[in-house]
Amino acid sequence: MDTTVYYFSATGNSLAVAREIAQRLDAGEAVSIPQALVDGDGSYDPANLPAVTGEVIGIVCPIYMHNLPHIVARFVQQITAADYLFFVFAGGGELGNGARTVRRLFSRRGLTLDALFNVPMPSNYTPYGAPDKASRQDQFSAAADAITTIVDTVQSRSPHTDSTGTGFVATHIFPGPLYRLGHRFIPKMDGNFTVDDTCTKCGICRQVCPVGNITLHDGRPVWHHTCEQCFACLQWCPVHAIQYGKKTRGVERYHHPEVNVRDIISSAPDGPETSAEQDSPV
Ligand SMILES: Cc1cc2nc3c(=O)[nH]c(=O)nc-3n(C[C@H](O)[C@H](O)[C@H](O)COP(=O)(O)O)c2cc1C
Ligand code: SF4
Ligand code: SF4
Secondary structure: OOEEEEEOOOOOHHHHHHHHHHHHOOOOOOEEHHHHOEOOOOOEOOOOOOOEEEEEEEEEEOOEOOEOOHHHHHHHOOEEEEEEEEEEEOOOOOOOOHHHHHHHHHHHOOOOOOEEEEOOOOOOOHHHOOOOHHHHHHHHHHHHHHHHHHHHHHHOOOOEEOOOOOHHHHHHHOOOHHHHHHHHHHHHHHHHEEEOOOOOOOOHHHHHOOOOOEEEEOOEEEEOOOOOOOOHHHHHOOOOOEEEOOOOOOOOOOOOOOOOHHHHHOOOOOOOOOOOOOOOOO
């Protein structure tokens, strides 16, 4: 079975899940979506993305503002043929419109999503605080069980649909027009990032950015409004010099314990900066 597992990941939750699924499906290394979307000279050009085909294709990614990360939505639209498609949301568990968006984008291309999995992982949205340490291990244990289900389901090429969230807010408010509208502003929400004087000019924030949205001016980051809101820059800054609004100073940073900064740097394209402004694809 020719299987490829693609991932998009800022703090390693999706990468850790994708790696494990790929290994247990004997699918080789999981493939970074930002790298799968670069062209020959290593740059990411949303207006000119390469086509993707495969026998079995799986995608593992977070959820942002109750919908699909924009770069993943672009990637989904590059898939032109597959016999079996599966999608794993390794977000915080509240998918909002994520599942609906994936199905819609596939169906536009005449493709059907065969299996959808929701694997809740610790939240990396630092403005709401650091993920609760006690519950992290429970989530990782539950994720290990979920991965076994995913592997069994894909191996037998069965259909599967997980719940996309729990409670009234998750099922009625998060998928609603407010959040759909909010997604359009994601590329420019990097206007909320600031850098403290403690910046050591190491350049890691630029290196981890999956879409080349950061340049260094006098050694310090400048954001260029083609942001994915992945928070890799904020999370991986070794001295916590990057803040988002007023609520992140002094809050613990998060990454998956089995993923390190080199894994995230090597998931990003090497190329120069991106990318013209673009419409929301979700
Ligand atoms: C800007 C932002 C928005 C987020 N919105 C949601 C959300 O709507 N629902 C959810 O369940 N998790 C949400 N999260 C949490 C992430 O999806 C979750 O922590 C994910 O596991 C991170 O994956 P990664 O480590 O692979 O980057 C959000 C995170 C960020 C940074
Ligand atoms: S990662 Fe942090 S310390 Fe390094 S250049 Fe970026 S803001 Fe400065
Ligand atoms: S600027 Fe920061 S939050 Fe935006 S895409 Fe790059 S790393 Fe992610």
